[in-house]
Amino acid sequence: MTDRNAEVRSDAGAQAPSRHGSGSDAGADQSKRTSFKAMMSYAQPHKWAFAGIFFCSLLGISADLLQPYLVKIAIDDHLAIGQTSVGFLVQLAAIFLGLAVISFIFTYVQNNLLQHVGQNIVSRIRKDLFKHISKMSMSFFDRFHIGSLVTNVSSDTETISSFFTQVLLSLIRDGMMLVLIIVFMFQLDPVLAGYSLIVLPVIAIVAVLFRSRLRRAYQNARTRLSRLIAFTAENLSGMFLIQAFHQEEEQKKRFKEQNTLHLKANIAQARSNVIFNRTFDILGNAALVMMVWLGGRAVLGESLQVGVLYAFISYIRQFFQPINQITMQWNTFQSTTVSMDRIWNILSTRPEVADPKPGNASTLEPRNVMGQIDFNDVSFGYRADRPLIQHMNLHLYPGEMVGIVGTTGAGKSTLISLLNRFYDVNQGSIEIDGIDIRHFPQANLHRIVGLIQQEPFLFSGSIIDNVRMFREDITREQAIQACRFVGAHAMISRLPQGYDTRLSERGSGLSAGERQLISFARIVVFQPRVLILDEATANLDSHTEQLVQQALESVSQGRTTIVIAHRLSTVMHADRILVMENGEIVEEGSHQKLIAAEGVYADLYTHAREAGNDSAISG
Known part of the structure; x- marks a missing residue:
């Protein structure tokens, strides 16, 4: 059975890349859209929570963006004409403090709501994924390495968690901030606002050019991680065989090869990410220099007020902050799409052995x-x-x-x-x-x-739980009677805590015969015919x-x-x-x-x- 499983896994592993590699780009994109839509369906029950997140974001961002506009009013409508009373400064400070408190409160509520929703969504995905895997036919486990499935349940779901708690937050908060900044800039000076928007098509072009490169980099990094985990799990399971045949050095060499490939994939991923993000930094700084130059000339020509220029520069600096934040989340988003695709590949696989329809059962x-x-x-x-x-x-x-x-x-x-x-x-x-x-x-x-x-x-747990397979409807007395029936009672009684002795993974600490006797006791408990x-x-x-x-x-x-x-x-x-x-x-x-x-x-x-x-x- 072992050799046959390895052969089937090898064949399946050789064919697996064709799903994305040899298929058409349109097919791969359709697959990603389908998986993304499927994962997003988990957010549907939390729509009112997302509405609350949107509302809190709107109030918190508005409080932040009103501060430069408030300074503009203070400079142009008061300081420029000589109104510098202490009462006005106290009033200005009080308003600033109020806006800061409002921003803090609603940002705090927004972040907590999003964390609560995001963690609940991922918990449900992880639960459904484990439940689905446990229902799959044996042929499924012939095709999928255990290490890959462990990556799906642990690492891939954590990546999706990052999407809901980081990427989604950035899309809501930073996207809304970007829109409101544009509104404020056009309110201040439509001409300067129009010049500032020239950079948006350039940003779009850069994003499109980097999209495929980033996707390949993150896909490769995730694949290398999955293979490394699979190799590690396989070696830990077969450690007795490795030591028996003195294969430690050979396996260390093979692990080093896998680890090096993973390292190179991560470095390539980081390099692509750095180039992508620094490109946006350069664009942001260039736009700021252009706005200072244009605005400064307008102030010197007395066609623009100093307060407007100050507020405009503040908004320009903030204008590129949400863009930069969104682009910085692009790597997480790319990693999320890969993880969603991998998880959906599991969830969309139907068991080859299925229960009969109720009418035929x-x-x-x-x-x-x-x-x-x-x-x-x-x-x-x-x-x-x-x-x-x-x-x-x-x-x-x-x-x-x-x-x-x-x-x-x-x-x-x-x-x-x-x-x-x-x-x-x-x-x-x-x-x-x-x-x-x-x-x-x-x-x-x-x-x-x-x-x-x-x-x-x-399983890890007590002997009594291993006999009754953690089923509470089977009494302790029934389990002990089963152990007496197969002759395991004397052996178990000699253990430090008897039937409550805790076993580690796979029952290490017990001999092969003792483990086998416990498995016989299981049979007696469940009484198959x-x-x-x-x-x-x-x-x-x-x-x-x-x-x-x-x-x-x-x-x-x-x-x-x-x-x-x-x-x-x-x-x-x-x-x-x-x-x-x-x-x-x-x-x-x-x-x-x-x-x-x-x-x-x-x-x-x-x-x-x-x-x-x-x-x-x-x-």
Whole structure:
């Protein structure tokens, strides 16, 4: 299964860039518009909060922009004609103070409102994204690296958070400030205001010219970050293998290569951003020099009042401040569009394995399931051009224990994946008690079919929570009774806090056998009628295997049980043993019958005895 997953991921990874690279620019732009619109729909429930943000921004900005105009009135209407009384200065100071207080209050309210709305929107996006990923089919995880998905849930959502709390604030506040400044400038002097607007087309041209360059830079930086995270996650998960084969130096070298590529991408991104922003600084300073020169000549020619020139210069300086702020947010906006596109790519992916429509759905209470399993003319391949199982017919009877053996790639785990409906068959049907499993809601199917894997997964949390999978409707007494039933109680009781002992990630601190016993206890708690063991004793020593075998005998009573065997001793006492090769069942029967047949199974058994162990069958 691991090699096959890597192959599928490799193929998918090779094809992934075509979504933006080889497709038309129009298609890529349409995709970005669609993803942006989808993300913006999360803002719809907060429309009244945005209205409040707009209102607060309007009042706060107006209070700021009235201050230069107030100085203009003071200079031209009072100081220029000799009105310099103390009362007037006190009045002027009081008005200034009032405007400053108004600006502070409404800016404070605006920022808090925006932070509250933005964080709620991103929290909902993150929740929906995690929920959607958890519902995806196994084929989805074959195509998407875990590191990339972690980046989507953490880093990409944080980028979207920056959009709502920074970019959106800039668009509202700075956009409104720009409009009001233009209004004030035309109110002061239409001719100078007209000259100042000459720079706007130049700004638009620069923005258009830099747009594609910035987008490519941020796209490349995000891609490199995703690959770096994926590489790191993969190495941390396989650290025992790296150390066992002394691959530390090789992996450090590969990490350095990935890290260097990420560094170069970030430097290129920063370089593009600096050039873009400094270009606007130059434009702003050039416009200010031009206004001072034109305004100064007008004052000397007595066609313009000094107060008007002062206010106009103040507005010109403020005129480029919101433009600069908006352009400085351009990098965040570019990064946001990339993150939105990546998240929408996940959210718009539909599960290949879906629940049936309500009208076609069938449900069975686990206690009413007999356990008859039928594979009817089943064909399947992970890729359409590479069929793995073809026209298989297999029938398992209620309460029967069936062992499945075969070499790596024979199709054993694939058979189990199909029964769990991690994938849908390409042809034929799989039935439980005569009902096609595609008619079961997946939640109902997974209550009927229980799976214990070679590497049982334990979550961070207490042992009791891992047994009952954090479900509060399962009592502590039920979980403890399940552990007693499979023989795990004595082991758990020896731990420092017993059932309340906290486990770290994947249950480190417990042996493989102890983790496996806890997984058996889960099965007892949830009571599925069909039990599957996928190489469940492959990594256990003989003593621990004996404990697990005893647990298996207890758990399998009254259940249809399928055991994929790594060791022959695991299946020797099964009611029936199936031998698979190249996706086909080539032999079946009891242990004694297969030995007598002197076929594939007998060869495997002989080889195991000659090797001095019973672990010759891998897979």
